[in-house]
Amino acid sequence: MGLSNVLKLHFDIPANDFVSAGEASSSVKKTLSQLGIAPQVIKKSAIAMYEAEINAVIHANGGTADIEIDQDKVIIKIQDEGPGIPDLDLAMQEGFSTAPDTVRQMGFGAGMGLPNMKRYADELKINTEVGRGTTVIIRVNFA
């Protein structure tokens, strides 16, 4: 097998599992530190990915995470087949959340996930279709 110059990682994000939610982003964080990536870059990637991962858990019955790392960036793709986001501009607003009370009591659903992703990602792409699902693509540059 020839070693490529892109490192790929794959994770399944289980549905409604609040205890293990965040494991994929933790694992990516560990990977990035093993690569010697700068701490602040790791932090940006970890927060952005964590929020996307949590969204897949609480809003979309879980999904998958695919990570691609090359010499100068990490690309994080979180995909789900959940309900989709009807009004993305509205969802992007700080504090907007449709999370039910039960979820909120667990400390999730402050409506800051999407705004934080925007803040920490160098590029954020969201493809969403009601009834079909959502794909969030986060790019964080190493330099």
Place this chain on the structure above:
Amino acid sequence: MGTYFHSVNLDEEKCRGCTNCIKRCPTEAIRVRKSKARIINERCIDCGECIRVCPYHAKKAISDPFDIVNTFKYKVVIPAPSLYGQFKAVYSRNHILTALKIIGFDEVYEVAKAAEIVSSATRKLMKKSDVKKPLISSACPAVVKLIQVRYPSLIENIVKLESPMEVAAKVAKMEIAESKNIAPEDIGVFFITPCAAKVTSVKARYENGSSFVDGVISIKDVYLKILSSLGKVRNIEDLEQAGFEGIRWANSGGESLALETEKFLAVDGIHNVITILEEVENDRLEDVEFIEALSCVGGCLGGPLTVENVYVAKTRLKKHLDAAKAKGSDVHEDEKEYSGDFALTGNVECKPVMKLDIDLAKAMKKLETLELINKELPGLDCGACGAPSCRALAEDIVRGNANETDCIFKLREKVRQLAVQMMELEAKMPPVLDKGIG
């Protein structure tokens, strides 16, 4: 920097290679090789978890022997507040401090007093607008090291103040040199420590210059000496200087309570600390401006080099706290006097010991190989290979420190393959002897 000093070490003779310790280590610093545990020096944060968990007491902390005090003319002891929790509550704090003088010290300066100075400086720091919040206490050196090794993005949150121990040593030395007119080099300052992490923080300060502490003696090592001196005390001297706020630092939460804010979080036990640091790193903690994180369950009273059970010690400390409270004080009156003197001089450096290679391209290749190897391992994390998990073994293999056949399952697979090959070979007869029907 030279060799990397840390206090926690192995007693080769006692270690049976049982692998109990490898999974408890928060930085995956231990491997068992040739039936002996080995600590990967640069990863060890001196938390003492392995000391606690080893059934054969084969993990020990290197600290200074009591005799070290004799190398100085004027001997000053600076006891950690956790010392007060080690003795029966009938002995007052002054009684314990007097006993310290009987065992051979000329003077006593309570670290609890210095803790109050640090609290005062921290209160000021909290009011500044340009500090990164939540601030994370720098009092526990094991936690600081953990952050350097595993959470480098949180380094800027660390309170850049010297620890109460260091402040106590500095103040004691300066005050005594001046009031008694003794040359500073003749004054030896000795810390009585509850833990290995404090030993390391004195012996290996790296970026922070040399310590004002001249020796670190463990509570365990002086316990009996103090105990027998407690009975010899005739006149109890008035040596206490600290109020309850300083003494309370021995408890988890003690440092936070002195800060005059509700927005604090106090966490103790290194594995709990890790959970909280993950939360901070994910930006998940709301309304928290100060984090007191202590490596030991129960705080310093639960230090690995203490003698008394942490919960018993807690009850005993409560008596001292009540006594100090009854005495009054603690009105933060010297808020100005100590300002600015105790800032950490150097930087807290990032120690990226998890890095697979300094070259990113090479690190990526190693990581890819690591993942491939990991996929082939059974995923049982049984520890029989001497590594804490299958993934850690994969990492060791990539780093060139282990082989795939260290995994007993892999080894069995190989043996089975070999056996099949041997059977096949055995079935093949040399042509001259082959009497096959032809």
